Amino acid sequence: MLRVLILVSILSLSLAACGEKEKAKAPAVEPSLTAPKTAETSGPPPAGKKAPAPRIPVAERAAPSPSEGAEAAPGEVVEKMVPLRALAPVAPHAEQEGDVESEAKRFRVAPPESAAPEGGEELLQAAREQTREARTQVDKASELMRRAGKQTEATTQEVERIARQAEQAREKAREAQEKVTRISDRAREVTEQAALVQDEARAVAGQVQGLAGQVRNVGEQVLQLKTQSRQVSDQAEAIIDQARQAIDQVEKASAQSRQSTELVEQAARELAESVSEILRMTGGAGAPQAFEEL
Structure with a gap:
């Protein structure tokens, strides 16, 4: 759309430039060109100089030549206006050629080379109409350009807004990517830690299995110790029973020993009494030594 407008x-600008060129080529005719011009008779020429040729009005110069059937008396004004660029040449006269060139230079118009065609005013009017249409088109194009400029500005603002949104979206995406990267790194660390924990768990499981085997061995040893303890307990009970029996026997022996001691003591007393009686009976000779030996 913007290219079409451009x-x-x-x-439109080209058409306007063409219209301006047409206007430059066909400037407005001054009244001096349309008014009849007669030969200047202000006075006699100075001595030694040739009198200048009479100036022919431009309108008379634009009139058709007698060869074409038109009759124009000298000094007559042609009513029909023709563009200067289409002015027809007059018959070549030595005294008039310089005036035509001077007038052409004065109004910046090239010397006419052909007779003015019929309908020159219509052509000028058509050129003016085309110029007006070109100006109208230029105005329309300017309005379209102005609208296009506004639309372009709005589009530019919209593009800038979309660009800002895209930049924000890229920033958010970059932040999200960074978060994902951090999460991925954290997940990798957690995975590595989980692998280490699994290795430690397997090691601990192996240790637990070893401890379980040791516990089973200890249990078996405890069972053996319990069995041995029961055996020892039985043996201890048997020893205790034997000790009781021995104590009973000792007590019995002690009782018997006490009885024997009493019997011995009684026998010793009886013996001592018997010895004393014997000594008294014998008169006591040799009794102490024998008693001591006894």
């Missing part, structure tokens, strides 16, 4: 604007 092309239309360029075309």
Whole structure:
């Protein structure tokens, strides 16, 4: 759309430039060109100089030649206006050629080379109409350019807004990517830690299995110890029973020993009494030594 508007604007400007060139080539005719011009009779020429040729009005110069059937008396004004660029040449006269060139230079118009065609005013009017249409098109193109400029500005603002949104989206995406990267790194660390924990768990499981085997061995040893303890307990009970029996026997022996001691003591007393009686009976000779031996 913008390219089409630019092309239309360029075309309109080209048409306007063409209209300006047409206007430059066909300037407005001054009243001095349309008014009849007669030979200057202000006075006689100075001595030694040739009198200047009479100036022929431009309107008379634009009139058709007698060869074409038109009759124009000298000094007569042609009513029909023709563009200066289409003025017809007059018959070549030595005294008039310089005036035509001077007038052409004065109004910046090239010397006419052909007779004015019929309908020159219509051509000028058509050129003016085309110029007006070109100006209208230029105005329309300017309005379109202005609208296009506004639309372009709005589009530019929209593009800038979309660009800002895209930049924000890229920033958010970059932040999200960074978060994902951090989460991935954290997940990798957690995975590595989980692998280490699994290795430690397997090691601990192996240790637990070893401890379980040791516990089973200890249990078996405890069972053996319990069995041995029961055996020892039985043996201890048997020893205790034997000790009781021995104590009973000792007690019995002690009782018997006490009885024997009493019997011995009684026998010793009886013996001592018997010895004393014997000594008294014998008169006591040799009794102490024998008693001591006894």
